[in-house]
Amino acid sequence: MKLADMLSYADIGQLSRIATTYQCECNGNSKNELIQSILSTVNRREVFEAQIGALKLEDLRFMNSLLFDARDAFSLEELIARVQQSKFASPGSQNEAPADTRTDEAASAASPVKKTAAKSSAAKRTGKSKPAKERPEPESGPRETISRFKQYGWLFNGYAGPERYLFQVPSDLKERFKQSMERRLASEVEYTDDEPHAYRDEQMLMGEDIVHLLTFIHLNEVPLTSEGMMYKRTILQLLELFGVKEPLPGKGEWRFGYGRKIKEYPNRFSLLYDYCFYQGWIAEHNELLELTPAGKERQALRTAEGTDKLYQFWLRLYKGPIPNIRSLAHWIDKLGSRWVRAETIMRTLTPYVKPFFYDQSETILEQRLIGMMMHLGLLRIGEHAEHGQVIRMTPLGRTVVAGLSLDDEAIVLNS
Structure with missing residues (x-):
């Protein structure tokens, strides 16, 4: 949903907090006036850019992690974990699971947002929403970060059923965040208009090397060590067939986490091998590397694998x-x-x-x-x-x- 849709489902308390954050002058008792005032303010480029420009690096990392996720909704626990992962300087806290898993309502009650809500209630009694005298002070901690993003109108709860405990970022704000981030990052790099010498x-070489790997296994008996890796001589033979030559990993080199065979094989070679293994085209059996029936069918096609x-x-x-x-x-x-x-x-x-x-x-x-x-x-x-x-x-x-x-x-x- 877009920002306007999410604002229409939000309660007047949240709308008042967002209006206070953006220093909107409007009738605090009118939901329609609050929504129109918020949209008018947020849609001003200079206001939006100022908000982005004031974010700390950890907040930018957190928002960046939400912009490219295929999912539309996140639980409170997922958001807490992402906030923790955004703080690179404190690895200990990143790996700790959150001990408290209260719902968002409880989180909001425990956060400084209560003070803002009280101000909004006072504003309702006077019929006006008073502008904030100064920007809310940056808060620390995952729950406070989430509450602050709610105050900015960048995170919203669902409005009914189980979804009321899930958070969403308005779809139109996602695009504006991406455009703002792109301008910010592009201003920090240096371009050249002429071609390098x-x-x-x-292009296409890796897809072609998939064919070379499968054909080599089809035409040759490929022995494996007791640890399940190809012998150095076999690896060098394959590298000669590939479009890109890579050096073998050094002895004692730290290598894990980037695939099943990254420890034994060069980076690119490892990716090719793992891809074929994941597709079910090759199998390691009785210290031999062999094509599976699916692998034989794929090898017979002799067509390069798609880059996508x-x-x-x-x-x-x-x-x-x-x-x-x-x-x-x-x-x-x-x-x-x-x-x-x-x-x-x-x-x-x-x-x-x-x-x-x-x-x-x-x-x-x-x-x-x-x-x-x-x-x-x-x-x-x-x-x-x-x-x-x-x-x-x-x-x-x-x-x-x-x-x-x-x-x-x-x-x-x-x-």
């Missing part, structure tokens, strides 16, 4: 270690609409990337996101004489990233 483009399917799999597979991977891919796409300095992309987006164990934010953004998007054929990485490393989305990449709707669940590949 050389660039790397891997590989992209969808990559997003879902990496969703565990990178919960907001979909939003990050979206921002890389938007910021990479033309050649942009990679260094400025890194500086701009790193604050939105949460570290994953020993993988720092910079490493995740550079290797797990930008690097893998290049392997998927979604973007090009070039070298510019003046600006150094630059990146740009490919036409195929822009189409794929813009047109995909994904399931919410992350993929877990068990041994």
Whole structure:
């Protein structure tokens, strides 16, 4: 639903709190006047931009996590968890489950919103909604953050049945948030109008290498170690057939979380292998790697796998270690609409990337996101004489990233 629809279902108490937040001058006893005054104020670009500009980084991360979720509604517990995940500086609190699971009504009663509600009640007695003398003070804690977003009119409860305990973001505000965030992020990066002297483009190569992998397994007996991995000689033979050559992982290198075989195989190779395993095309049996009946049918087609399917799999597979991977891919796409300095992309987006164990934010953004998007054929990485490393989305990449709707669940590949 849009903001106007959600306001019409909201009770007069919440409308009064929102009106007070935006310093609206109107009759506090008239629901219609409150709604019209709120819409008139919120729809002013300078007011909306000022609200976004005043948000802390943790609040921006929290809102960013809601904008790209396929679901429309969230429970209070889910929102609390997302607020906690947005505070990178305190990992201990991020991993703790909320001990209190009261309903939103109880949360509101325990928050400083009570004071605002009291002011609104007083305003009703006088027939006017008094403008707030100053912006509400920023509050800390997950419940306070949620209450503050309700005061801004950015989160609303359902109005009936079980949905009354779920929260939604107005659909039209979602688009305005995305546009505002895009302008904010785009102002922090540096573009170049001329082409780099050389660039790397891997469009369609990964899809073709799926065919090479299946054909190799079809034509050869592929032995596996007792741990279920291919021998080094076999891996090197396959890498010679692939469109992209990768170095083997170093001994003792920290590798887990990004797929079933990321520990043993190079990043791109691992993604290809895991994709075929997830599709049910290959099976590890009696220390041999073999094609399944479905794999033999797929191999006989000898057609490249679609980039959109590989992209969808990559997003879902990496969703565990990178919960907001979909939003990050979206921002890389938007910021990479033309050649942009990679260094400025890194500086701009790193604050939105949460570290994953020993993988720092910079490493995740550079290797797990930008690097893998290049392997998927979604973007090009070039070298510019003046600006150094630059990146740009490919036409195929822009189409794929813009047109995909994904399931919410992350993929877990068990041994």
